[in-house]
Amino acid sequence: MLLECVEQETGPAPAWTVLWLHGLGADGNDFAPIVPELVRRHWPALRFVFPHAPVRPVTINGGMRMRAWYDIVGMDFATRAEAEGVEESVRQVEALLAREAERGTPPSRILLAGFSQGGAIALAAGLRRREPLAGLVALSTYLPGGAAVAAQRHPNAVAQPVFFAHGDSDPVIPVQYGQASAQMLERVGFEVEWHRYPMAHQVCAQEIADLGDWLDRRLAA
Structure with a gap:
């Protein structure tokens, strides 16, 4: 069964899709307001898809039930992501990507x-893609499983x-873990554009502008 999603289309008959996954405890509505800030007038019509993660108990939060892509079982970044939950979420993302293909948007026009x-789930799913997507966007995150997972990329x-x-x-995911993950991806052959901002665990205006520049190049290609 497909995850429920919030969707926005920036024009009729969108030729591109951006599938955007929220953070722990949020839902698909969390990043919907970013669309008008991010989108530029000359871009083709886009479909933004913001799925809701399943509700599950989260160990690090005392077992409280909340929307989460996987259980967080400890503070050690090498082992904190519960592997079964990561696998389940990757499968759910793949199902949403397959639906976009059925709606006429091939992987080469999906971000x-x-x-x-x-x-973390975007990176985990992206590393397994046999059919490459147009690009991956990793904000305030890390690669679950680290170097071992990077080495096993398709x-x-x-x-x-x-x-x-x-x-x-960032007090939630310290910047060194994000930077280490970016470097791991580069070492196994990915083209990574790394940005660091004076902020905590959030998104800032300059980041949205830089992401817009990066998307501009993807959409032009």
Whole structure:
């Protein structure tokens, strides 16, 4: 069963899709307001798809039930992401990508984006892609499983450019973990554009502008 989603289209008959995954405890409405700030007039029509993660207990939050792409079982970034939850969420993302293909948008015109936990799933899904997407967007996040997962990426996946951005005073996912993940991706062949901003665990105006520039190049290609 497909995840429920919030959708916005910037024009009729959108030829491109941006699938955007929210962070822990949020839902698909969280990043919907970013669309008018991000989109530029000369871009083709886009469909933004913001799915709601399933509700599950989160160990690090005392077992409280909330929307989460996977359980967080500890503070160690090498092992904190519960592997079964990551696998389940990657499958759910793949199902949404397949629906976009059925709606007429091929992988080459789909961008997969995510913030925090959502960004971790975007990276995990992107590394397995046999059919490369137009690009991956990783905001304030890290690669679950680290170097071992990066080394196991599908050979075709490295064709996907990556926009990676992080706040240098992020108390939730310290910037060194984001930067290390970006470097891991570069070492296995990805083209990574890394940005660092004077902010915490959030998104800032300059980041949106830089992401818009990066998307401009993807859409032109």
